[in-house]
Amino acid sequence: MKQSSILIGIAGGTGSGKTSIAKEFVKEFTTGEVAVIQLDSYYKDLSHMSMDERNEQNFDHPDAMDFELLYKDLSTLMQWKNVEIPRYDFSTHTRLNKSETIAPHHVLVVEGILALWNARLRELMDIKLFVETPDDIRFIRRLTRDREERKRTTQSVIDQYLHTVRPMHKQFVEPMKVHADLIIPEGGQNKVAVDLIRTKIKSIVKMGEI
Numbered sequence: 727m728k729q730s731s732i733l734i735g736i737a738g739g740t741g742s743g744k745t746s747i748a749k750e751f752v753k754e755f756t757t758g759e760v761a762v763i764q765l766d767s768y769y770k771d772l773s774h775m776s777m778d779e780r781n782e783q784n785f786d787h788p789d790a791m792d793f794e795l796l797y798k799d800l801s802t803l804m805q806w807k808n809v810e811i812p813r814y815d816f817s818t819h820t821r822l823n824k825s826e827t828i829a830p831h832h833v834l835v836v837e838g839i840l841a842l843w844n845a846r847l848r849e850l851m852d853i854k855l856f857v858e859t860p861d862d863i864r865f866i867r868r869l870t871r872d873r874e875e876r877k878r879t880t881q882s883v884i885d886q887y888l889h890t891v892r893p894m895h896k897q898f899v900e901p902m903k904v905h906a907d908l909i910i911p912e913g914g915q916n917k918v919a920v921d922l923i924r925t926k927i928k929s930i931v932k933m934g935e936i
Contacts, residue, residue: 730804730806731803731804731806731830731831731832731833731834732832732833732834732852732853732930733800733804733834733835733836733850733851733852733853734751734833734834734835734836734851734852734853734854734855734923734927735835735836735837735841735842735847735848735851735853735854735855736748736835736836736837736838736841736855736856736857737837737838737839737840737841737842737843737854737855737856737857737899737902737906738839738856738857738858738859738899738913739839739857739858739859739861739864739895739899739900740786740839740864740867740868740891740895741859741863741864741865741866741867741868741871742857742858742859742864742913743857743859743912743913743915744837744838744839744841744857744913745764745837746913746915747837747855747857747910747913747920747923748762748835748837749762750920750924751833751835751920751923751924751927752835754924754928755833755927755928758829758831758832759831759832759833760831760832760833760834760835760927761803761828761829761831761833761834761835762835762836762837763799763800763811763828763834763835763836763837764836764837764838765791765796765836765837765838765839765840765841766814766816766838767811767812767813767814767826768791768792768793768795768796768812768814769785769790769791769792769814769819770790770791770792771812771820771821772819772820773818773820773821775819777818780818780819780820781819783819784890784894785819785890786839786890786891786894786895786898786899787890787894787898788840788843788844788898791838791840791843791844792812793843793844793846793847795812796836796844796847797844797846797847797850799811799828800834800836800847800850801850803828803830803831803834804830804834804850806830807830808827808828808829808830809827809828810825810826810827810828811825811826811827811828812825813825813826816876817876817877832930833927833930836851839895839899840898840899840902842854842856842902842905842906843898843902848905853907853908853923853926854905854906854907854908855906855907855908855909855910855923856902856903856905856906856908856909856910857909857910857913858903858909858910858911858912859911859912859913861892865887868883868887868891869883869884869887908923
């Protein structure tokens with residue numbers, strides 16, 4: 727029987743809990759069943775720009791993402807072939823020379839703030855989720871992440887949030903809710919929603935529907 731995959735998209739604002747949900751899905755599955763691909767890996771390479779120019783870019787706008795490459799890689803994975811996922815350096819806004827090999831999996835999960843933005847990608851998806859969390863909680867989570875993981879200053883995080891993150895959320899991210907099959911409040915903290923989706927994934931994998 728020909729191998730194939732189902733694709734789940736998880737979108738939502740920065741700090742909404744998308745990654746937590748994705749991690750919850752993976753917990754009870756074995757190698758080869760579920761793989762999580764982060765949309766952040768597909769930021770466009772800005773190595774052709776000066777550092778000042780890179781820092782001025784709007785990384786919360788859909789134009790910052792390489793949706794064409796993501797579509798190509800997901801299509802390849804769903805044809806049961808390996809792909810090389812880019813590795814992105816957030817400190818320099820460039821792609822590293824190294825890539826990450828991803829093998830085909832029965833279930834592919836793509837998560838990122840704009841995971842449901844591109845129409846061609848949505849057509850590939852079997853399940854589309856949108857994670858909804860209050861703005862103040864999301865900002866606190868982003869501030870903590872950017873300070874600890876990306877070595878940003880508090881003021882730079884605040885400036886970026888006010889100038890690009892918040893307005894882009896209103897303009898691009900929040901409207902994507904209309905494309906979601908399920909809206910999940912509170913992200914990974916919503917155990918009922920997580921269990922429902924996990925049960926659905928298990929049933930697909932177990933019954934061999936794919």
